[in-house]
Amino acid sequence: MSDPSEHGGSSGHGLPGAGLVKGLAVTLKTMTSRSTTQQYPDVAPELPPRSRGVIALSEENCTVCMLCARECPDWCIYIDSHKEEVAVPGAARPRQRNVLDKFDIDFSLCMYCGICVEVCPFDALYWSPEFEYAEYDIKDLLHDKDHLGQWMATVPPPPAHDPNGEPAKEETAAARKAAAARPAPSAVRPEPGADAGSAS
Amino acid sequence: MPLWVELVLRVGGVLVAFLTLPLLVGQAEHKVMAHMQGRLGPMYAGGFHGWAQLVADGVKFVQKEDITPREADRAVFRLAPAVALVPYLLVLLVIPLGPNDLVGQPLDIGLFFVLAVVGVGVVAVLMSAWASANKYSLLGGLRGAAQLLGYELPLVLAAASVAMAAGTLSLSGIVEAWQPWWLLWQAPAMIIFFVAGLAEIRRPPFDMPVADSELVFGYMTEYTGLRFAFFLLAEYVGIVVIAALTTVLFLGGWQGPFADDQLGWLWTLLKVFAVSFVIIWLRVSYPRLREDQLQRLCWLVLVPASLAQLVLTAAVRIAL
Numbered sequence: 001m002s003d004p005s006e007h008g009g010s011s012g013h014g015l016p017g018a019g020l021v022k023g024l025a026v027t028l029k030t031m032t033s034r035s036t037t038q039q040y041p042d043v044a045p046e047l048p049p050r051s052r053g054v055i056a057l058s059e060e061n062c063t064v065c066m067l068c069a070r071e072c073p074d075w076c077i078y079i080d081s082h083k084e085e086v087a088v089p090g091a092a093r094p095r096q097r098n099v100l101d102k103f104d105i106d107f108s109l110c111m112y113c114g115i116c117v118e119v120c121p122f123d124a125l126y127w128s129p130e131f132e133y134a135e136y137d138i139k140d141l142l143h144d145k146d147h148l149g150q151w152m153a154t155v156p157p158p159p160a161h162d163p164n165g166e167p168a169k170e171e172t173a174a175a176r177k178a179a180a181a182r183p184a185p186s187a188v189r190p191e192p193g194a195d196a197g198s199a200s
Numbered sequence: 201m202p203l204w205v206e207l208v209l210r211v212g213g214v215l216v217a218f219l220t221l222p223l224l225v226g227q228a229e230h231k232v233m234a235h236m237q238g239r240l241g242p243m244y245a246g247g248f249h250g251w252a253q254l255v256a257d258g259v260k261f262v263q264k265e266d267i268t269p270r271e272a273d274r275a276v277f278r279l280a281p282a283v284a285l286v287p288y289l290l291v292l293l294v295i296p297l298g299p300n301d302l303v304g305q306p307l308d309i310g311l312f313f314v315l316a317v318v319g320v321g322v323v324a325v326l327m328s329a330w331a332s333a334n335k336y337s338l339l340g341g342l343r344g345a346a347q348l349l350g351y352e353l354p355l356v357l358a359a360a361s362v363a364m365a366a367g368t369l370s371l372s373g374i375v376e377a378w379q380p381w382w383l384l385w386q387a388p389a390m391i392i393f394f395v396a397g398l399a400e401i402r403r404p405p406f407d408m409p410v411a412d413s414e415l416v417f418g419y420m421t422e423y424t425g426l427r428f429a430f431f432l433l434a435e436y437v438g439i440v441v442i443a444a445l446t447t448v449l450f451l452g453g454w455q456g457p458f459a460d461d462q463l464g465w466l467w468t469l470l471k472v473f474a475v476s477f478v479i480i481w482l483r484v485s486y487p488r489l490r491e492d493q494l495q496r497l498c499w500l501v502l503v504p505a506s507l508a509q510l511v512l513t514a515a516v517r518i519a520l
Contacts, residue, residue, distance in 0.1 A: 023485040027236040037240040 049159045051129035057148035061124035064098035068116035076109035103145035126155040214304040222436035236484040264425035271333035281430035284324035288437040296372045298464030310371035322348040332422040340418025344409030350498040351399035357506035358393035361513045375453035390450035401438030405486040443475035
């Protein structure tokens with residue numbers, strides 16, 4: 001324990017009192033630099049583009065494949081649908097398509113893991129940075145497909161591709177397709193690992 | 201000008217200073233401390249950068265219930281905040297703002313009066329501590345008494361040094377005798393006076409009697425509402441008083457770069473606010489001294505140093 005009588009607080013080396021001056025310098029420097037306070041209710045925060053605020057639903061993209069509901073770790077997505085027959089003129093028989101009746105996400109259960117967004121094969125689910133949907137009653141955190149659809153307007157455009165990152169799978173696939181003179185129909189999808197060799 | 205008009209003007213002026221300067225210092229403390237910690241501080245009260253925060257605080261304190269503990273010594277308990285506040289008001293009365301008697305009450309023994317009246321503060325601390333019937337209050341009060349009695353000595357000795365240098369006890373006389381090279385000659389006394397003054401008003405890093413992390417709030421623990429606000433106000437008036445005394449005794453009071461006769465009050469105020477800023481700055485920068493460190497600093501550093509300064513002052517006075 002250092003001698004408390006030393007007013008200079010000469011901890012270690014240097015002039016006595018250097019530590020005291022250093023302390024004053026730190027506070028003065030902090031005072032003259034900009035404060036980090038975000039004045040939230042007055043000024044909207046600048047959120048990073050991939051913020052996980054709420055899950056938005058693009059209803060027309062949904063095919064009721066139920067992948068999201070099945071992959072959801074805490075079963076917070078509720079989907080109901082019925083089949084409709086669509087008579088296509090010129091077709092031999094009417095086609096069937098799924099019509100979404102109910103698409104609810106219970107945000108009191110959701111843990112924002114984003115698996116549903118990842119797993120959706122038709123890009124019907126998106127992350128929106130919107131976060132101001134607190135409710136007084138936990139029941140009101142169950143949002144239906146209309147409400148989820150309203151959040152589509154707040155979904156930001158996807159961030160630009162990182163020029164240093166590896167190219168998108170679609171691009172490499174198109175490049176390989178162009179390189180191969182006549183690709184077999186099965187080669188539309190790139191083999192896993194063929195384009196990720198540099199990453200791993 | 202008839203006597204009574206002059207009297208009303210002087211007392212009124214001191215009262216206005218007593219009511220506004222502490223608020224300015226308090227608001228400055230809010231903002232300076234916040235920015236030193238990377239925050240913004242109050243931003244809403246009053247609209248523009250929270251300028252009315254202390255007014256709002258005052259309104260809140262007035263609305264609070266005034267509680268006196270059942271076991272408390274009622275009369276003493278209720279009197280203590282006033283005893284804490286009034287000495288500083290009296291001190292402000294004799295601190296010169298500018299030349300030509302721009303002072304509440306010119307007093308030939310001004311320095312003596314100031315030191316004597318500031319010493320009354322310890323009585324308020326002990327009154328509130330004993331009367332609260334609370335162990336934390338008592339601990340804080342005893343710490344406060346030990347601290348105030350200890351630091352009174354270097355405070356008086358440092359002030360005596362400058363009084364010896366000026367050859368007068370009048371505060372105006374000291375300012376008139378002051379010359380810029382005294383900044384060097386009296387520098388140790390200035391530092392001692394300033395540090396001891398900080399301890400006298402129990403400001404961090406000398407806030408062991410209050411020590412909110414261990415003693416709740418020291419001798420102010422049991423106080424609520426307006427009486428508590430009085431204690432807080434006393435703390436901020438204390439900052440003004442210590443800053444003003446440092447200004448008058450060691451920084452040349454109204455002596456500025458030019459136009460001392462017309463702008464003397466401005467130089468004094470600027471110096472007072474600069475010293476107040478340093479007081480706030482120290483609070484933000486340094487942690488609280490432990491009780492033994494506090495006493496050690498007083499008795500082993502400040503008292504010998506102030507005695508040495510007295511010897512130096514006497515030697516220089518005789519030599520010149």
